[in-house]
Amino acid sequence: MMRLRRHAHGMRTLFFRTPCRALLAAVLCLAACAAEPAIAPSPADWTQPANLGQGALRALAYHDSGAYLHDLAEVDAEAADWLAVRAPHVSRPALVLDIDETSLSNWAEIKANGFGHFNDGTCDALPRGPCGFDAWARLERAPALPPTLALYRRARQLGIAVFFVTGRHADMTNATAANLRQVGYRDWNGLLLEPQGSHFASAADFKAPTRAAIEKQGYTILASVGDQRSDLDGGHAERGFLLPNPFYFIP
Numbered sequence: 534m535m536r537l538r539r540h541a542h543g544m545r546t547l548f549f550r551t552p553c554r555a556l557l558a559a560v561l562c563l564a565a566c567a568a569e570p571a572i573a574p575s576p577a578d579w580t581q582p583a584n585l586g587q588g589a590l591r592a593l594a595y596h597d598s599g600a601y602l603h604d605l606a607e608v609d610a611e612a613a614d615w616l617a618v619r620a621p622h623v624s625r626p627a628l629v630l631d632i633d634e635t636s637l638s639n640w641a642e643i644k645a646n647g648f649g650h651f652n653d654g655t656c657d658a659l660p661r662g663p664c665g666f667d668a669w670a671r672l673e674r675a676p677a678l679p680p681t682l683a684l685y686r687r688a689r690q691l692g693i694a695v696f697f698v699t700g701r702h703a704d705m706t707n708a709t710a711a712n713l714r715q716v717g718y719r720d721w722n723g724l725l726l727e728p729q730g731s732h733f734a735s736a737a738d739f740k741a742p743t744r745a746a747i748e749k750q751g752y753t754i755l756a757s758v759g760d761q762r763s764d765l766d767g768g769h770a771e772r773g774f775l776l777p778n779p780f781y782f783i784p
């Protein structure tokens with residue numbers, strides 16, 4: 534018979550009262566082991582579809598390591614160089630800036646939502662979340678992205694007009710303007726938001742015609758700067774500058 538023996542120090546071991554019983558137990562164990570298939574090692578070429586959780590961890594590390602701001606600064610610096618080269622040669626030079634993840638950072642909202650996006654809901658649970666984007670924007674607490682604020686200041690030094698063109702809707706105009714001013718974007722030539730209730734299949738369907746309308750006022754748009762391809766598609770700028778954003782996608 535198989536019994537458990539408790540040692541003085543609390544460890545337990547198996548022991549058998551007779552050799553015959555030990556042999557019987559071994560046979561029974563072998564039979565049981567044979568009934569269960571062995572777990573084969575995973576083949577090295579096993580693959581999975583892209584994993585959302587791993588992507589979130591990579592995005593978090595990209596932000597927190599400083600690589601995000603570093604990469605953003607490189608693009609903004611390139612844009613600033615372009616402005617300095619071109620501004621003396623054109624009539625009414627202009628810079629178009631996107632707002633979210635270009636001029637302002639919504640990192641607190643993004644992180645609280647675990648990279649999800651919700652328009653509705655309050656932000657009472659910050660910093661742990663969740664936090665609806667509309668409520669977040671109305672808090673006017675989004676900090677500037679310093680490299681883009683530096684680009685903005687350089688543009689103003691060069692006498693370049695600045696237009697903010699954003700996918701935010703018109704009912705956010707006052708909160709957006711207040712937030713921009715609080716963090717250092719003191720003045721601009723235009724703050725252009727999507728009409729209230731409008732919906733575009735792509736942000737470019739609003740932003741490209743808006744840049745065209747700016748050009749019709751006599752401006753030469755030297756650069757359009759944004760964090761989504763849809764900020765830049767559709768032309769009506771001499772150059773587009775795409776900032777890094779692995780956190781969300783806007784068609």
Ligand SMILES: [Mg+2]
Nearest residue numbers: 631633634760
């Ligand atoms: Mg954006």
